[in-house]
Amino acid sequence: MIPRASAENDDATSTKKRVVVLGGSGFVGSRVVKRFADAGASVTSVSKSGKSIDGAESALSVNLADQAEEDALVDALRGADVAVSCVGVIGTDDAKMREGNGTFNVRAIEAAKKAGVGRFVYVSVASVVPNVVGKTPLMKGYFEGKTMAEECLAKNYQQGDYFIVKPSFIYGGEEFSLTPPRVTKTYGDLLSKVLGSGPVKAIAAKAPGPIALTLAEPVSVDDVAGACVAGAMGTVAGSVVDGTDEIKEAASKA
Numbered sequence: 001m002i003p004r005a006s007a008e009n010d011d012a013t014s015t016k017k018r019v020v021v022l023g024g025s026g027f028v029g030s031r032v033v034k035r036f037a038d039a040g041a042s043v044t045s046v047s048k049s050g051k052s053i054d055g056a057e058s059a060l061s062v063n064l065a066d067q068a069e070e071d072a073l074v075d076a077l078r079g080a081d082v083a084v085s086c087v088g089v090i091g092t093d094d095a096k097m098r099e100g101n102g103t104f105n106v107r108a109i110e111a112a113k114k115a116g117v118g119r120f121v122y123v124s125v126a127s128v129v130p131n132v133v134g135k136t137p138l139m140k141g142y143f144e145g146k147t148m149a150e151e152c153l154a155k156n157y158q159q160g161d162y163f164i165v166k167p168s169f170i171y172g173g174e175e176f177s178l179t180p181p182r183v184t185k186t187y188g189d190l191l192s193k194v195l196g197s198g199p200v201k202a203i204a205a206k207a208p209g210p211i212a213l214t215l216a217e218p219v220s221v222d223d224v225a226g227a228c229v230a231g232a233m234g235t236v237a238g239s240v241v242d243g244t245d246e247i248k249e250a251a252s253k254a
Contacts, residue, residue: 016042019232020080020117022087022108024059025051027182028123028170029086031225036084039229039254046076064104070111077115082232083108084121085149090180094141101145106152113156120157121231123224124150126168126243128216132209159239163231165224165250166242168213172221188218196244219244226251 019036023029024045030053036043037055045053050061060076063069064087077083085108089100105122112120130143153162169181171188183191194200196217204215227250230236236250 016040017082017233018042018044018080019082019084020044020046020077020112021056022046022064022083022085024053024056024086025049026086027173027180028221028224030054031172031221032084032086032228035222035225035229035254036232039233044076044080046073064107065099067107070107073107073111074115077112077117080112080115080117082119082121083112083117084123084228084232085109086123086228088123089145090139090142094139094144097139097141098145098148101142102148103145105145105149109149109152109156119161119163119232120153121163121165121228122149122153123228124164124166126166126216128209128213128243129168132213135209162239163228163236164240165227165231165247166240167219167224167247168216168243169218170221170224171218183218185220188220191218192220192244217244219247223248223251226254229254 019041021029021033021036021043024033025047033043033045033053034055043056045056045059046062048061048063050059052059062073062076085105087104087108089097091097109120124146133139134143150164153164171183172185173182174184176183195215200215204212207215224247227241227247230250230253235253241247241250
């Protein structure tokens with residue numbers, strides 16, 4: 001619940017929504033922190049490094065890999081109106097991906113529930129990706145981890161109290177990367193313009209899964225962040241936005 005300002009103190013800061021962003025120092029998390037700050041929220045970034053992030057009023061170091069830090073995680077979340085998890089791992093090691101996407105987020109969700117956080121937002125993966133890649137041996141641990149987190153969220157929070165953002169390929173920033181795979185904003189905007197055009201989307205809609213995935217429009221990290229804010233603030237209907245079109249629509253309502 002958002003704190004109410006007293007008659008004696010009508011300061012705007014007393015009505016700020018308090019948000020904790022888990023994985024706040026990462027590629028997606030840092031944009032989520034900034035977007036929430038721009039929206040007027042009081043933001044705490046939680047990460048293993050505890051790195052200070054632009055827009056965060058505070059930054060805390062909590063290692064989700066260390067079960068002994070459970071109390072510290074609960075303390076970091078206590079008093080927040082919303083928790084947002086941008087925690088995720090991608091690579092070639094199934095065990096690490098299962099832990100980084102599943103176990104870490106399960107700990108975060110359970111800690112948020114224990115701390116009394118009323119709403120939880122989670123960045124997962126678009127359904128089109130596991131529907132295609134999940135039929136192969138690739139990234140098995142990644143998809144299993146994402147499923148673990150989503151199931152834990154549904155178990156601990158009622159519909160209307162959680163929100164899942166499911167992007168496919170996220171782009172942004174000024175650098176290319178192989179691990180994780182990433183392209184710059186300039187290149188991604190160009191790809192988005194081509195793959196998001198009517199003719200290409202019409203082809204993708206009728207194409208077999210692998211082709212549809214190849215033709216899927218990538219999504220800007222800024223739109224992912226905007227969708228997280230919209231989901232947290234309740235300005236978009238439903239509990240899930242799945243894929244680029246839905247994420248862009250949600251971000252426009254942030």
